[in-house]
Each structure stands twice: as C-alpha cells, then as structure tokens.
Amino acid sequence: MTAIDIPEADRVTLEFEALAQRQARRRGFLLALPAWIYLIVFFAVPFGIVVVYSFATRTSRGGVALSDWNLASYERLGEELVRNVLIRSLGLALLTTVICLVVAYPFAYFMTTLSARVRNLMLVFVMIPFWTNFLVRNYAWRLILAEDGPWNTTAEAFGIDTVIDWIIDLPGWIAPDFLVGWLVDVPEPLFTKLAVILGLVYSFLPFMILPLYASIERIDGALLEASRDLYANARQSFVRVLLPLSMPGVVAGSILVFVPSLGAYVTPDILGGGKEVLLGSYIVTQFGTARNFPFGASLSVVLMVVMLTATIGYFRSGGRNL
Amino acid sequence: MTAAVELTGITKRFGDVVAVDAVDLVIDDGQFFAMLGPSGCGKTTTLRMIAGLDFPTEGSLKIFGDEVGTLPPNKRPVNTVFQSYALFPHMNVLDNVAFGLRMQGVNKGDARAKAAQAIDLVRLAGMETRKPSQMSGGQQQRVALARALVNEPKVLLLDEPLGALDLKLRQEMQGELKRLQQELGVSFVFVTHDQEEALTMSDRIAVMDQGRILQVGSPEEIYEHPANRFVADFIGQTNLLEGTVEDSSTVCLANGARVQASSDRPVGTAVAVSLRPERAHIAATEAVEDRPSVEGVVDRVTYLGNARVYTVRLDWMEVEVREENRPGAALHEPGAPVSIWWDPGAVWVVGDE
Numbered sequence: 001m002t003a004i005d006i007p008e009a010d011r012v013t014l015e016f017e018a019l020a021q022r023q024a025r026r027r028g029f030l031l032a033l034p035a036w037i038y039l040i041v042f043f044a045v046p047f048g049i050v051v052v053y054s055f056a057t058r059t060s061r062g063g064v065a066l067s068d069w070n071l072a073s074y075e076r077l078g079e080e081l082v083r084n085v086l087i088r089s090l091g092l093a094l095l096t097t098v099i100c101l102v103v104a105y106p107f108a109y110f111m112t113t114l115s116a117r118v119r120n121l122m123l124v125f126v127m128i129p130f131w132t133n134f135l136v137r138n139y140a141w142r143l144i145l146a147e148d149g150p151w152n153t154t155a156e157a158f159g160i161d162t163v164i165d166w167i168i169d170l171p172g173w174i175a176p177d178f179l180v181g182w183l184v185d186v187p188e189p190l191f192t193k194l195a196v197i198l199g200l201v202y203s204f205l206p207f208m209i210l211p212l213y214a215s216i217e218r219i220d221g222a223l224l225e226a227s228r229d230l231y232a233n234a235r236q237s238f239v240r241v242l243l244p245l246s247m248p249g250v251v252a253g254s255i256l257v258f259v260p261s262l263g264a265y266v267t268p269d270i271l272g273g274g275k276e277v278l279l280g281s282y283i284v285t286q287f288g289t290a291r292n293f294p295f296g297a298s299l300s301v302v303l304m305v306v307m308l309t310a311t312i313g314y315f316r317s318g319g320r321n322l
Numbered sequence: 323m324t325a326a327v328e329l330t331g332i333t334k335r336f337g338d339v340v341a342v343d344a345v346d347l348v349i350d351d352g353q354f355f356a357m358l359g360p361s362g363c364g365k366t367t368t369l370r371m372i373a374g375l376d377f378p379t380e381g382s383l384k385i386f387g388d389e390v391g392t393l394p395p396n397k398r399p400v401n402t403v404f405q406s407y408a409l410f411p412h413m414n415v416l417d418n419v420a421f422g423l424r425m426q427g428v429n430k431g432d433a434r435a436k437a438a439q440a441i442d443l444v445r446l447a448g449m450e451t452r453k454p455s456q457m458s459g460g461q462q463q464r465v466a467l468a469r470a471l472v473n474e475p476k477v478l479l480l481d482e483p484l485g486a487l488d489l490k491l492r493q494e495m496q497g498e499l500k501r502l503q504q505e506l507g508v509s510f511v512f513v514t515h516d517q518e519e520a521l522t523m524s525d526r527i528a529v530m531d532q533g534r535i536l537q538v539g540s541p542e543e544i545y546e547h548p549a550n551r552f553v554a555d556f557i558g559q560t561n562l563l564e565g566t567v568e569d570s571s572t573v574c575l576a577n578g579a580r581v582q583a584s585s586d587r588p589v590g591t592a593v594a595v596s597l598r599p600e601r602a603h604i605a606a607t608e609a610v611e612d613r614p615s616v617e618g619v620v621d622r623v624t625y626l627g628n629a630r631v632y633t634v635r636l637d638w639m640e641v642e643v644r645e646e647n648r649p650g651a652a653l654h655e656p657g658a659p660v661s662i663w664w665d666p667g668a669v670w671v672v673g674d675e
C-alpha cells in the first residue's frame with residue numbers, strides 16, 4: 001500500500017457520492033426539460049426566425065426573399081418618422097414607469113405596516129383587476145373617458161369644467177406646459193397620450209406594487225428606527241435607508257412596467273384611437289397592411305434588445321427578488 | 323442634581339393591552355442601570371419610550387429636566403443599541419458609525435474622523451471598510467455600540483444587547499460595556515431578562531413584571547432583600563416556604579413548624595419564607611441541634627461539578643439545597659431521611675405585594 005492509497009471504505013464512499021451527484025444532475029435536467037422545450041419552441045426558434053427575417057429583403061409583392069441579405073431594414077430606423085415613433089414610445093413608457101413608481105411606492109410601504117390579514121386582503125385587491133380580461137378593461141376606460149362619461153361628469157360635480165382644463169391650469173412644477181401640450185392635444189381626454197398613459201398605468205400598476213412590496217417588506221423595521229434614533233428626519237430616513245434598501249424592488253418593478261409599456265399595442269390602439277403611432281402598433285402595421293416583414297422584424301429585434309438589456313442589467317446588478 | 327431620566331406616571335397602552343402601567347422611575351446620571359424582567363413585562367416598551375420609538379399614552383418623561391415625551395427620536399439626546407444591532411447593511415462600518423454625525427450636519431471629513439475614533443474605542447480599528455455582513459456577531463455588536471456612542475448621547479439605551487451572543491462572548495462584552503460606561507461616565511440604561519447579567523453589571527436594577535416596577539435597588543438589595551415573592555423567585559433561585567406571620571420574629575409554616583424570621587407584617591398575613599439553596603444546609607436527621615430546620619427525604623441529587631443540588635421532598639413541598647463540592651462533604655443518597663437547616667439570619671420574608 002502506498003502513501004496516497006485511499007482506504008477501501010473511503011473509495012466506496014467517494015464513488016457513491018459521485019454517483020449520487022450524477023443522479024441529482026440528471027434528475028434536475030429532467031425536471032427542467034419541459035420548460036426548456038417550451039422556451040426553445042416558443043421563444044428561441046421564433047426569435048431566431050425574426051432575426052433572420054430582419055436581414056432579408058421585401059419582395060415587390062410583399063413577400064420575403066430569403067436570399068438577398070442586407071441591413072436595409074436597420075438603416076430605416078434612422079428615418080425621422082421611425083425615430084419619432086421610437087422616441088414617442090420610449091417617452092410614454094418612461095412616463096408610465098415613473099407615474100407607477102410614484103403611486104405604487106407609498107402604497108407598497110403602507111401595506112407593509114398593516115397586519116398580515118389586512119395585508120393579504122390588500123394583495124387580493126391589487127390582483128382583482130387581473131380577473132377581468134385585459135381588452136374588456138381597456139374598453140371600460142374608453143367609456144369612462146368618453147365625452148359624457150364619468151370622468152367629465154365627476155369633474156363637473158366638483159365644479160371643474162373639464163379635467164383637461166384643470167390639468168392645463170395646474171402649476172408648472174407639477175405639470176410643465178410642454179408636457180401637458182404633448183400629452184393632451186385635443187380638448188377631450190379620450191384619444192390623447194394622457195388617455196394612453198392612464199390606461200397603461202392602470203394596467204401595469206400591480207406589476208410595480210408587487211415587487212416593491214416584496215422588497216420593502218423584507219427590510220428590517222429596526223433599521224428605520226435606528227436611522228431616526230441617529231438624528232435622521234423622516235425624509236433623510238427615506239432617502240438614506242429605505243430607498244437604497246428597496247432598490248431591488250424599484251428596479252424590478254420598473255422593468256416589469258417599462259418593458260410591456262414599450263411594446264404595448266392594445267391600450268394605445270383602444271385609448272389612443274390609433275392616432276398616436278407607437279412601436280407596438282407600428283410593428284403590427286409592418287406585418288399587416290404594409291406587408292414589410294423584414295422591417296417589422298428589425299423593429300421587433302430593437303424592442304427585444306432593449307428589453308433583454310434591461311433585464312440582464314437588472315440581474316447583473318444583483319437583484320433577485322421578483 | 324437633575325436626574326438623567328425621570329419617568330412620572332408613564333403608561334403605555336396598545337389598544338386594550340396595558341404594556342406599561344403608571345411607572346415612576348428615576349435614573350441618576352452616570353449609572354449603569356438595568357431594567358430586568360420576564361419577556362412581556364414592559365421593559366423594552368419603557369426603553370423605547372425613552373428613545374422616542376414609542377410614545378407614552380400618559381405621564382411625563384424627562385431627560386435631564388427637559389420634557390421629551392412627545393419629541394421624535396431624532397430630537398432626543400439619547401441613542402440606542404438595538405437588540406438586532408440594526409446596522410445599515412448597505413453601508414460599511416465607517417459610514418454606519420458616521421451616520422448620526424452626518425445627520426446632525428457634521429461635515430463628511432470631521433464625521434469620519436470622529437467615527438474612526440469611536441471605532442478605535444470599541445477596538446475595531448482596521449475594519450472601517452467592512453460591510454456588517456462580513457463581521458461576526460460580536461463585532462457587529464461593537465459597531466452598534468460605536469455608532470451610538472459617537473454621538474456622545476447623554477444617555478445610552480441598550481435593548482438586550484448581548485442576547486444574540488454565545489456565553490463566552492457575552493461575558494467578554496459584559497466587561498467591555500462596564501469599561502466603556504466607566505470611561506465615558508454617561509448613564510447606560512440596559513434592558514435584559516437575564517438576572518445574572520443584571521446582577522453582574524449594574525449599579526441599580528429595576529425589576530419589572532406585568533407593566534409595573536416591583537423594586538428598584540442595588541444588586542445586593544434586590545438579591546438579599548427582595549420586595550416580594552415575584553422578585554425573590556425571579557432573581558436567583560429560591561425556596562418559598564409558605565406560612566403566616568405569627569409575631570414580629572416568627573413565621574408559622576404550612577406544616578405547623580415555627581421558624582424564626584423577622585417581618586413587620588401584621589399577624590396572620592400569608593407570607594413566604596425565602597430560603598436560597600446556597601444558604602440551606604443538609605444533614606442527617608439526628609445531627610441538627612438548636613437551629614431552624616425542616617425534615618424531609620432526599621428525592622434526587624443533581625451533580626453540577628462544583629456543587630451538588632439536593633432536591634428534598636418535605637411532606638408539603640420540595641426544597642432545593644445546594645452543597646459546595648468540598649472534599650469530605652457528607653453525601654446523602656436518594657431516599658435518605660434528612661434535615662434541612664439554616665442560620666436564623668439566612669432567610670427573608672416576602673409577601674405578595
């Protein structure tokens with residue numbers, strides 16, 4: 001027996017452990033297999049097709065020539081019309097995200113201060129809108145915002161002529177004139193960017209509340225008490241302790257709202273009256289009436305890249321509490 | 323002299339629950355003061371009210387003569403060491419310690435310099451750039467101390483600060499806290515449920531139960547002359563021999579035996595004679611002469627290494643007697659008839675109130 005010989009019993013143990021490890025790996029693979037198949041069939045392959053199409057050429061009859069590879073579709077992204085669509089979509093998505101954040105944060109914080117029973121009830125309330133079809137909810141908003149709908153009649157009850165006038169009259173620091181002008185270009189709320197943002201905020205608010213709540217709930221309340229004990233006033237306590245510690249929730253919620261807002265199609269169509277061309281409907285047009293599959297594909301690729309960058313950035317920043 | 327902390331008629335109610343019930347308490351400057359009691363007795367709530375983390379429902383709360391009962395914590399000249407330490411996980415040690423100074427408007431450079439001194443004071447020099455998660459429990463505890471002390475509070479409040487540490491570390495930190503308190507000369511108000519910790523560290527102890535203060539005194543006063551049954555039982559171990567006062571120097575025990583024990587309670591009052599296990603002695607029945615004693619049978623013997631604890635069954639209760647483990651000490655087997663005796667001055671009479 002040489003010095004490096006492993007005793008028989010230990011060798012058996014090692015072999016057994018190696019075997020157990022191999023088995024655990026195989027079991028893990030089998031468990032994940034359905035999800036992998038799903039992702040490959042319904043995400044990777046279609047996305048690959050979209051990428052391939054984006055380099056192809058549109059034939060004169062609206063078909064796709066999978067031979068003449070070029071970057072023409074991507075060059076069109078620089079055109080002023082296309083650039084405006086992209087900027088308008090990014091602006092609306094960003095504004096939607098900021099509004100959701102401002103509305104959801106106090107609400108999520110408030111929820112963490114409640115008893116477990118009331119808290120669960122509130123969570124149910126947050127999720128109740130999901131029980132109704134997305135399309136139906138958007139049409140409901142169309143009725144609410146209509147000229148003689150509850151939006152305006154309520155305003156009248158409070159002695160306001162129209163809500164739009166009221167918004168225009170708000171002080172500049174709350175609603176800067178250029179922003180109001182951009183959001184509301186007709187005297188009625190329906191079919192304006194304001195209506196689109198209302199619809200988007202309404203639809204995606206729960207996606208902001210839930211990660212924020214999860215993130216704030218995890219913060220030890222003693223940390224906030226400690227900051228107050230160490231001479232922080234309420235505002236400093238929020239800026240120095242609560243906000244930085246809830247950052248994973250802020251980032252997660254922002255991605256969850258920003259990404260679908262950017263690609264939103266139904267809401268801008270129904271509440272914006274299709275008047276404001278946004279990325280989502282622009283892509284639909286390319287695949288539909290315009291029959292320009294390569295250009296539609298390149299727009300889709302841009303959208304996907306923005307979303308993937310945001311998501312990857314989030315995970316690399318260490319946030320993991322979705 | 324103005325008291326460091328003065329509570330007058332302080333009551334705290336949470337809904338229907340009275341957590342603190344009309345407490346009067348004076349804590350002098352420069353004292354190591356312990357608030358001791360079982361969990362739920364109101365000691366932590368009292369501490370939190372001094373800190374400003376809870377507000378009294380009724381009563382007056384003064385710190386160095388100034389009424390502070392309704393001030394938020396950032397307006398009070400006290401700082402707290404939290405039970406869970408509550409170190410900011412997103413800041414390193416230096417920024418944690420400098421936090422209080424920064425919030426008071428001290429500029430970054432000065433705040434960091436003072437923080438470094440405080441870190442030195444708790445013997446953590448060299449660890450300034452660590453995150454709390456990279457430190458042991460004992461080190462986190464020291465950071466929490468430095469973070470509070472750097473603000474030079476007029477009173478330092480500590481909420482079960484040693485509860486999360488293992489025994490060895492806890493004993494070390496007890497010494498450290500005592501050293502710091504003597505060096506700085508400010509009052510430390512310290513909440514604990516560990517009576518041994520309170521006895522070793524404090525100048526004065528307030529014993530609390532069910533929202534009330536039962537007794538305030540030095541460790542000796544509280545151990546030797548407990549105010550009532552609860553205090554006698556909670557501080558250290560004791561045997562409570564039930565009986566009634568017969569005259570000013572005699573108590574008639576439940577079995578009819580008369581023992582010498584002085585009290586100023588009226589004749590006929592139900593009382594208990596508190597007999598500490600280490601003050602009782604055990605002997606074979608015939609060996610006891612002229613001293614107060616009761617008779618019983620050894621039920622079991624617990625060997626502790628440095629001592630043996632005999633549990634002796636009397637015909638009406640069980641009594642524990644602790645005998646130091648000296649060479650030549652007589653041993654008593656379970657089942658042996660024995661007498662338990664004590665010196666007349668060794669017992670103390672306690673009542674319900």
